[in-house]
Amino acid sequence: xxxxxACSDCPLRQRDAFRPFSEGELAYVSRLKSGEMQVSARTRVxxxxxxxxxxxxxxxxxxxxxxxxxxxxxxxxxxxxxxDLIGLQAAxxxxxxxxxxxxxxxxxxxxxxxxxxxxxHDQPGLGHTVVWHAARNERLLDATLVSVGRxxxxxxxxxxxxxICDKAHRIGLAGADGSLSVPITQQHLADALxxxxxxxxxxxxxxxxxxxxxxxxxxxxxxDETRLRDIAEMxxxxxxxxxxx
Amino acid sequence: xxxxxACSDCPLRQRDAFRPFSEGELAYVSRLKSGEMQVSARTRVxxxxxxxxxxxxxxxxxxxxxxxxxxxxxxxxxxxxxxDLIGLQAAxxxxxxxxxxxxxxxxxxxxxxxxxxxxxHDQPGLGHTVVWHAARNERLLDATLVSVGRxxxxxxxxxxxxxICDKAHRIGLAGADGSLSVPITQQHLADALxxxxxxxxxxxxxxxxxxxxxxxxxxxxxxDETRLRDIAEMxxxxxxxxxxx
DNA sequence: CGAGTCCTTGACCATAATCAAGATATGTGG
DNA sequence: CCACATATCTTGATTATGGTCAAGGACTCG
Numbered sequence: 001x002x003x004x005x006a007c008s009d010c011p012l013r014q015r016d017a018f019r020p021f022s023e024g025e026l027a028y029v030s031r032l033k034s035g036e037m038q039v040s041a042r043t044r045v046x047x048x049x050x051x052x053x054x055x056x057x058x059x060x061x062x063x064x065x066x067x068x069x070x071x072x073x074x075x076x077x078x079x080x081x082x083x084d085l086i087g088l089q090a091a092x093x094x095x096x097x098x099x100x101x102x103x104x105x106x107x108x109x110x111x112x113x114x115x116x117x118x119x120x121h122d123q124p125g126l127g128h129t130v131v132w133h134a135a136r137n138e139r140l141l142d143a144t145l146v147s148v149g150r151x152x153x154x155x156x157x158x159x160x161x162x163x164i165c166d167k168a169h170r171i172g173l174a175g176a177d178g179s180l181s182v183p184i185t186q187q188h189l190a191d192a193l194x195x196x197x198x199x200x201x202x203x204x205x206x207x208x209x210x211x212x213x214x215x216x217x218x219x220x221x222x223x224d225e226t227r228l229r230d231i232a233e234m235x236x237x238x239x240x241x242x243x244x245x
Numbered sequence: 246x247x248x249x250x251a252c253s254d255c256p257l258r259q260r261d262a263f264r265p266f267s268e269g270e271l272a273y274v275s276r277l278k279s280g281e282m283q284v285s286a287r288t289r290v291x292x293x294x295x296x297x298x299x300x301x302x303x304x305x306x307x308x309x310x311x312x313x314x315x316x317x318x319x320x321x322x323x324x325x326x327x328x329d330l331i332g333l334q335a336a337x338x339x340x341x342x343x344x345x346x347x348x349x350x351x352x353x354x355x356x357x358x359x360x361x362x363x364x365x366h367d368q369p370g371l372g373h374t375v376v377w378h379a380a381r382n383e384r385l386l387d388a389t390l391v392s393v394g395r396x397x398x399x400x401x402x403x404x405x406x407x408x409i410c411d412k413a414h415r416i417g418l419a420g421a422d423g424s425l426s427v428p429i430t431q432q433h434l435a436d437a438l439x440x441x442x443x444x445x446x447x448x449x450x451x452x453x454x455x456x457x458x459x460x461x462x463x464x465x466x467x468x469d470e471t472r473l474r475d476i477a478e479m480x481x482x483x484x485x486x487x488x489x490x
Numbered sequence: 491c492g493a494g495t496c497c498t499t500g501a502c503c504a505t506a507a508t509c510a511a512g513a514t515a516t517g518t519g520g
Numbered sequence: 521c522c523a524c525a526t527a528t529c530t531t532g533a534t535t536a537t538g539g540t541c542a543a544g545g546a547c548t549c550g
Contacts, residue, residue, distance in 0.1 A: 194394030
């Protein structure tokens with residue numbers, strides 16, 4: 001039988017990337033957490049249009065948020081990493097209007113959607129944290145929309161790669177040499193950037209050739225970060241403790 | 246001297262599109278509201294990169310949220326209508342990373358950013374409402390990202406027009422005949438959809454020619470709504486009371 | 491009636507999509 | 521350990537959607 005991670009032992013909380021909880025908050029969240037869910041790579045965590053009774057938090061693994069059109073065209077909205085919230089839209093509005101898919105095996109903390117409204121009354125600080133997450137996600141979407149709407153293929157790649165690396169670094173996923181194990185294929189990149197696979201491949205290859213980045217067998221590493229940030233027009237993110245749920 | 250609208254007389258609250266406030270909430274917001282601001286069309290309400298001490302609520306008028314690149318390319322993220330919140334990102338994170346510009350003359354309710362954190366403790370119900378707004382906005386951005394990333398020009402136009410009309414209708418801005426006064430130029434549409442002005446014009450013109458929509462002198466009207474929704478792959482939005490701040 | 495915005499149209503061009511096929515892993519069962 | 525199957529990545533050739541450049545027309549407003 002699988003052991004469930006207690007919130008008090010939460011491996012995320014122990015990384016200094018996340019802000020500490022008060023005793024009260026910790027106890028509250030422990031009670032709120034209704035279970036843990038394991039999903040394996042390539043499976044759907046939540047489905048577009050479904051009115052799931054759950055809200056999740058990512059404990060480990062990578063996922064992606066995505067919307068598809070009837071004929072199969074698909075747009076990846078963003079990538080989901082440990083510490084992220086899944087299903088807030090469904091909790092606030094009615095049903096989910098996007099899907100979430102696991103990129104690697106994932107472990108999720110499960111909460112009952114019905115309990116969420118109560119959180120705001122019981123633990124206002126946590127309510128604040130939820131808004132913080134929403135604001136952060138909105139900012140991310142803003143940046144992606146600029147990429148997809150107004151940037152060239154090369155700029156989009158630079159931006160996407162920096163966004164992914166920054167996010168992963170912030171939660172401490174990088175190796176000692178700054179390299180990063182990223183379970184993202186070129187098809188994923190294409191779908192996230194509104195490009196075709198072929199064009200993504202050619203552009204990426206060119207950038208690897210110029211030494212801007214390294215990309216081998218799912219391991220990604222920034223080559224010339226300065227020049228990459230220049231192409232992307234993106235400043236390095238100021239480090240700060242992330243609020244966790 | 247200009248009269249300030251009291252929250253108890255808020256013209257928005259009187260429309261049945263918005264949910265009613267409790268006595269306590271009303272009193273609280275009245276105290277929280279630190280002023281009112283008039284901005285005229287074509288001026289910036291908030292500027293990218295600036296750390297404004299204010300958060301706003303739209304009382305009347307249209308605006309747009311936008312991000313620009315160094316060389317002038319710009320992407321409109323979404324349009325802002327009465328009842329919308331401006332500046333939440335700045336309140337939660339550090340500075341604004343997008344600008345807001347007035348499309349028409351606007352009246353804004355002004356709140357102190359420093360007070361926002363306290364709202365969650367004093368009026369959890371309002372905190373919940375803030376998250377609701379964030380979730381709704383995220384959903385909107387998701388849909389726009391799909392448009393810009395994966396849709397043809399014609400599909401993008403159909404989707405954008407439906408999104409705008411739906412949003413305006415929901416807050417009661419439509420005329421009796423279903424027509425709508427929209428202060429949006431084709432250049433705005435182009436910037437919102439990641440298209441050039443020329444191509445937007447041609448595509449729009451074709452769609453007007455087919456009777457899908459009407460577009461004359463800033464007044465927009467749906468022609469064949471069914472077919473338009475078919476092109477856009479968008480269901481009509483279920484009506485429901487919007488939480489107001 | 492002149493200045494400014496906004497809309498419209500034509501000609502040409504470029505970025506990126508599509509189609510097609512082959513090369514490299516990666517993994518699975520015999 | 522090999523044969524086969526499946527993902528993933530590469531590369532070339534061709535096409536198309538939409539961008540850019542240019543210029544003229546329509547409307548509004550002092």
